[in-house]
Amino acid sequence: MSEDSLILYEEEIKQIEKIISKLLKGAEAKCGLLVDKDGHLITRQGFTHSLDTTALAALLAGSFASTKEIAKLVGEPEFSVLFHQGKKDHIHMSLVGERSILVVIFDDRTTIGMVRLCAKEAATDLTKIFEQIKENSKASAQPSISGEFADGAQDKLDDIFQD
DSSP states (O other), X not given: OOTTOOOOOHXXXXXXXXXXXXXXXXXXXXXXXXXXXTSOEXXXXXXXXXXXXXXXXXXXXXXXXHHHHHHHHTTOSOOSEEEEEXXXXXXXXXXXXXXXXXXXXXXTTSOHHHHHHHHHHHHHHHHHHHHHHHHHHHHHHSOOOOHHHHHHHHHHHHHHHHO
């Protein structure tokens, strides 16, 4: 497992989905996705039944990756927010933490300003969840060898290497 990967359990997914649902309601958006930078869909909320969310997640991550290279060409480390405007539907993408992209699909019932505001609030809440997950995974990765076992193992190793 890579150092920057996160394992999400059902409880964390439910928290994430609650935040995205609140975002959709506040921004009056159609749907929201949380995608990792590798293009894997983490979760989705809203009206996604007519979308191929798996393909969309991969393409959105690719869009972010190509835009990162464009940013480097103009002297920026990365663009943290992207916006695609269509005739009737629009897509707002923003980085959340180091590994995730929050995607909001909306139409003309709302404004880009409202979407940006709600997405920024959601990103703050999602970052807190990711930080907590990271802390929990570090704590569980710490060796929990009892003193007696460790002492016995050390004695055996000393015996092996002293011969």
